[in-house]
Amino acid sequence: MDWNKILMCLMEAVISLAVPFLFALLRSKIKNETALKLVAQAEELVKQTVWAVEQTIVKPAKELEVWDDEAKAQAFAACKDQVLDLLNENLLDAIQLVYSDLDTWLDAQIEGQVNRLSLEQHG
Numbered sequence: 075m076d077w078n079k080i081l082m083c084l085m086e087a088v089i090s091l092a093v094p095f096l097f098a099l100l101r102s103k104i105k106n107e108t109a110l111k112l113v114a115q116a117e118e119l120v121k122q123t124v125w126a127v128e129q130t131i132v133k134p135a136k137e138l139e140v141w142d143d144e145a146k147a148q149a150f151a152a153c154k155d156q157v158l159d160l161l162n163e164n165l166l167d168a169i170q171l172v173y174s175d176l177d178t179w180l181d182a183q184i185e186g187q188v189n190r191l192s193l194e195q196h197g
Contacts, residue, residue: 090189093182100173112168117183119165120157124187127153153184 131149135141157180161169166176173179 086189086192090186090193093186093189097182109168109171112165113172116161116165116169119160120180120183121187123153123157123160124184124191127156128191150184150188154180157184 127149131152132141135145135149169176169179
């Protein structure tokens, strides 16, 4: 039994459950419905981008058996760059209003979506 794998799976599960809960808690304190709708659109954009990166970068790298830490970092950076390219000014302003820190929000969203996708694929 590999305790590192078990611990990593457990940590991924906790993170994937905790991140949405924390964001929901923050959202409950925000009364600006327009900003919340825009943030929800941004979250969906992140979800779709993570899925696209999974299909176009991650899956082929795994098939070629070149999925290592460097490849993971490159996939994360590619995903983040794509999301930043797609976010329009209204979405950026809404994220800043609700969460203050775009970079932290985006990193957490990508990590949360990656973990959720991983759990869906691996049960």
